[in-house]
Amino acid sequence: MDGKLTGFRKDAPTDARQVRSRKALNATMLALLEQRPFDQITIRAIAGHAGIGYATFFRHYPTKEALLGDVASDEIANLLAMTIPVLRDADSFESTLALCRYVEQHRALWSALLAGGAAAIVRNEFIRQARGLVGQVETPVTWLPADLGVVHGTGATFDLLAWWLGHAPEMAPDAVAPLLHRLIIAPLIGDRSAVTASALAG
Template sequence: MVSDTSATDARQVRTRAKLLRAMLALLEREPFESITVRALASEAGVGYATFFRHYPDKEALLDDLAADEIAGLLGAAMPLFSAENTGRACVALFEFVSRRQALWRALLTGGAAPRLREQFVGQARKLAARSETKTAAICPIDLRVTYATSATIEIIGWWLRQPEALPIETIAGILDRLVITPTVAER
């Protein structure tokens, strides 16, 4: 027999997933600033009041979406990251973004970019804190992470705005040379 709590939890998970998909769909059609809670609820097929049982506002839903997306991106790139071969991690990062170009374009070109950056920096800082070595570096780890993640977001955004996309290997090489290798050398 299924308890009422597990049925409620399953329903909450399904509703959250519907709202996240609705945000994705709307972001692909219009800028974040134009999206309303009513439009999100309608797109998700849930009641207006139901939205507020899950999120206090559309910004919180966007934060949730960005957090999931950043976790996926870091999950794809970080296992490949090593000081000896930063290029592999850069390629993995751009392959991940390439498979989800419409979403990343929507996240980076509308009003969502600052929130995405904040999520990216926050998650990268947590990862860096776990793997930080106690060697004396010229530049603090927090600054290196902030710089590297901010520059990475800018390069991804630039790449997605190009009328003719650069090949993944080319843009990954640019990121590696401009940002990652110099940042890692600082360890």
């Protein structure tokens, strides 16, 4: 991956055939990432598996990196949509554990997004989307500006997940979640529940 993940969220097509092609390309990228590293995936393979012509690919995306960017934007939105509501609960550890398990279930994709050459661009998109959700989470931490908390929290979460997938892939999600919760989540939202200590002890 060369870092050229430009154009997150291309303008959505309105023609029904174009919509089907775009969905097929996104689904194909997800499927191929489960089978091989991103740098071994060619545009010709993507087009073939998606059932579209090679030239048709370029009507939707200029590069395979742009397609990965589109997929990344959707996956980041899915991840945030899943975890943000749980942060309203008293026990934030459950949301942290859910986040780690979700990443594990989509390990191939998130390894490509977090540890690839475009990781910095994906990180910025992660933070950008999280900033849009600032008003959805009420936190008892009054000393920290909400926007700064989101930038720090999402950026640090991204970095920890990248470390996990890139340097400690043998760790199970249930072992990563206590680290993420204790280092990043709990201090940000003022969660001092005993679950963190018990999880680390276990």
